[in-house]
Amino acid sequence: MESRARLAARVAEIAPFHVMEVQTAARVLEAAGRTVIHMEIGEPDFPTPAPVLAEAQRAIAQGGIYYTSALGLPELREAIAVHYADHYGVAVDAERVIVTAGSSAALLLVNALLVNRDDRILLADPGYPCTRHFIRILEGEPVGIPVGPASNYQLTAELIEQNWSPSTRGVHVRAAGPTQGANYAPSGGSAAARAASVGVLIASPSNPTGTSIARDEMQRVVATVAQRGGRLIVDEIYLGLTYDHAPRSALEIADDAFVISSFSKYFNMTGWRLGWLVAPKHHVRDLEKLAQNLYISPPTPSQRAALACFRPDTLAIVEERRQAFRARRDLLVPALRELGFGIPVTPDGGFFVYADCSRFCADSERFCRDVLEGAGVAVTPGIDFGRHRANAHVRFAYTIGQAKIEEGIARLARFLGHS
Numbered sequence: 001m002e003s004r005a006r007l008a009a010r011v012a013e014i015a016p017f018h019v020m021e022v023q024t025a026a027r028v029l030e031a032a033g034r035t036v037i038h039m040e041i042g043e044p045d046f047p048t049p050a051p052v053l054a055e056a057q058r059a060i061a062q063g064g065i066y067y068t069s070a071l072g073l074p075e076l077r078e079a080i081a082v083h084y085a086d087h088y089g090v091a092v093d094a095e096r097v098i099v100t101a102g103s104s105a106a107l108l109l110v111n112a113l114l115v116n117r118d119d120r121i122l123l124a125d126p127g128y129p130c131t132r133h134f135i136r137i138l139e140g141e142p143v144g145i146p147v148g149p150a151s152n153y154q155l156t157a158e159l160i161e162q163n164w165s166p167s168t169r170g171v172h173v174r175a176a177g178p179t180q181g182a183n184y185a186p187s188g189g190s191a192a193a194r195a196a197s198v199g200v201l202i203a204s205p206s207n208p209t210g211t212s213i214a215r216d217e218m219q220r221v222v223a224t225v226a227q228r229g230g231r232l233i234v235d236e237i238y239l240g241l242t243y244d245h246a247p248r249s250a251l252e253i254a255d256d257a258f259v260i261s262s263f264s265k266y267f268n269m270t271g272w273r274l275g276w277l278v279a280p281k282h283h284v285r286d287l288e289k290l291a292q293n294l295y296i297s298p299p300t301p302s303q304r305a306a307l308a309c310f311r312p313d314t315l316a317i318v319e320e321r322r323q324a325f326r327a328r329r330d331l332l333v334p335a336l337r338e339l340g341f342g343i344p345v346t347p348d349g350g351f352f353v354y355a356d357c358s359r360f361c362a363d364s365e366r367f368c369r370d371v372l373e374g375a376g377v378a379v380t381p382g383i384d385f386g387r388h389r390a391n392a393h394v395r396f397a398y399t400i401g402q403a404k405i406e407e408g409i410a411r412l413a414r415f416l417g418h419s
């Protein structure tokens with residue numbers, strides 16, 4: 001067996017998804033004949049919309065599935081640009097749209113473009129774990145800033161100001177261990193070890209909290225980052241799934257932001273691995289070079305299929321599903337509060353509820369194991385999303401139908417001694 005010492009150190013620094021462990025444990029229970037209500041999974045249960053499937057079948061039957069431009073099919077880039085105008089009222093030049101292999105590849109491209117060794121990118125804790133892992137893979141420093149209900153679990157301009165470090169101090173200190181461990185720089189960090197901050201990443205609506213940044217706060221964030229000469233990356237992959245107000249893209253106020261989106265969630269196409277990035281025009285050539293080298297081009301059948309996403313029949317389907325997600329949220333959130341979970345801010349987007357479970361257990365990983373064993377309900381421990389009060393939180397995903405949500409709530413109620 002090859003020695004671990006011969007692997008790149010970064011491998012040891014990337015934490016696994018604890019949600020996978022929950023899933024594995026759930027499968028063991030299912031194999032033993034138990035039923036499990038799955039609220040751990042962060043992907044829509046809805047199938048790919050029929051018009052998209054039909055378009056994919058047509059494309060494959062025609063053949064000609066070759067590489068495309070690394071930037072994506074021109075007609076898809078154009079369709080995405082038109083979608084920004086129609087859906088969000090923002091004019092985006094199609095030349096600024098880069099189709100990527102999932103928004104994951106968009107995150108990789110942007111970070112590869114911006115992050116030098118030890119450069120700091122500020123992001124919210126809790127937040128989507130892969131984001132900080134991408135930064136670490138590139139030897140940058142993800143700086144998780146604790147956020148809570150007071151700011152909708154989002155960064156604020158004030159937090160950015162407090163945590164921004166303007167110049168390189170030149171000392172590189174990194175403890176071993178995954179990015180949930182010591183090297184996931186805490187807010188404030190050790191002054192001696194602080195390198196330059198180069199950017200800020202906002203995800204709105206957020207995974208795991210399902211909460212969005214207020215528009216006036218986003219305006220302040222844009223101004224603060226610009227004043228400091230930093231770059232703003234905005235992950236809007238859940239923006240289409242906004243429930244209580246009209247969705248507003250950051251591109252409305254920050255034309256020079258790097259805005260990331262995806263076909264995975266709103267268009268129910270997780271397995272097709274297709275997303276996109278809107279970048280400032282003068283960076284497109286460099287991003288193209290990176291994409292060419294990293295993966296040559298985004299998947300061609302998926303791109304052809306995605307051309308059907310913006311047709312009225314598909315948009316009608318995904319809109320109906322958005323309403324279904326909203327109804328699920330309206331069922332789940334009050335029921336969880338009733339059971340004693342703390343949900344101080346009603347999530348307004350995505351399909352997640354980040355609930356404080358400290359009333360029941362001080363260790364959310366243990367709580368997840370107990371709830372799975374005792375109630376047959378699978379949820380994700382907060383540790384997957386950072387360190388800030390992670391042990392006090394679990395994430396519920398409402399990616400199952402209402403009947404199953406009701407069953408999950410009933411099981412939790414019995415388990416927690418409510419009935």
Ligand SMILES: Cc1ncc(COP(=O)(O)O)c(C=O)c1O
Pocket residue numbers: 042101102103104105128203206207235237261262263264270273274275
């Ligand atoms: C906030 C956020 N960003 C990006 C991604 C990556 O999604 P994909 O690569 O499927 O577009 C996810 C997936 O769950 C996510 O939650």
